[in-house]
Structure formats: C-alpha cells, structure tokens
Amino acid sequence: MFNKRDQHGYHSPIAGVEQKTLVYGGKTLMTEFLLKAGSDLPIHQHPHEQTGYLVKGRLKMFIGDKEFIAEPGDSWCIGGDVEHGAKALENSVAVEIFAPVREEYLP
Numbered sequence: 001m002f003n004k005r006d007q008h009g010y011h012s013p014i015a016g017v018e019q020k021t022l023v024y025g026g027k028t029l030m031t032e033f034l035l036k037a038g039s040d041l042p043i044h045q046h047p048h049e050q051t052g053y054l055v056k057g058r059l060k061m062f063i064g065d066k067e068f069i070a071e072p073g074d075s076w077c078i079g080g081d082v083e084h085g086a087k088a089l090e091n092s093v094a095v096e097i098f099a100p101v102r103e104e105y106l107p
Helices: none
Strands: 011-014 017-024 029-035 040-044 049-056 059-063 066-070 075-078 084-088 092-099
Touching: 011 040, 059 075
Parallel strands: none
Antiparallel strands: 011 017, 017 029, 029 092, 040 084, 049 075, 049 092, 059 066, 059 084
16 A cells, blocks of 8 residues: 555544544554644553654653653554553644554544
8 A cells, every 4th residue: 555645634533633544554554643732632542552753743642650752753652452642742743553453543
C-alpha cells in the first residue's frame, strides 16, 4: 500500500484532536494525529502496541505511572493494555503505528 500526502480524510474523535489513518497492512496500521495546543487525550488503554514519533510541537505524555515531555524527534512505544494519555502543550503532529491493526481506525 502506498499513500500520497493528502489534506482530506481527517476526523475528530476528541475536541482539538484530528486523526487520519495513512496506511495499513495485515499486521500494522499507521495514523497521523494533529493535536491543538491545550487538547487532552484522556487516560485510556487498548490491547494494541503503540509506537509513536513526534514530528512537531510538544506533548506531556502519561504512560503507565510515568510522565514525559515529548519534543520533536522523540519517540515512544506503549505496550498493549498499558494506560496512557497526553496533553498537547503546543500545536503538535504525531505519527503512531499500532499492532495489531486497529479495526476501528480502518478507512
């Protein structure tokens, strides 16, 4: 699968957060998240492993019982069923890969 950059196809599951699935295969799925400064991703968990990379901005991340400040170029891997969340400290862009595929994120 190949995906050319496109400004369409985003949806907003949470106020201040837009997301779009970029590509997916049989075992992984890649999603881009656009987070407005001040927006919150509430603490949650899911069975999918989640590996991410911050392209732009700053995030305060909560992973398990730890807090991190993510800046451009930082990355993370969150194991399945680990509680996590984030707060956007600036307008931010993150790219995350989920394994296995998150069926609810398929276009």
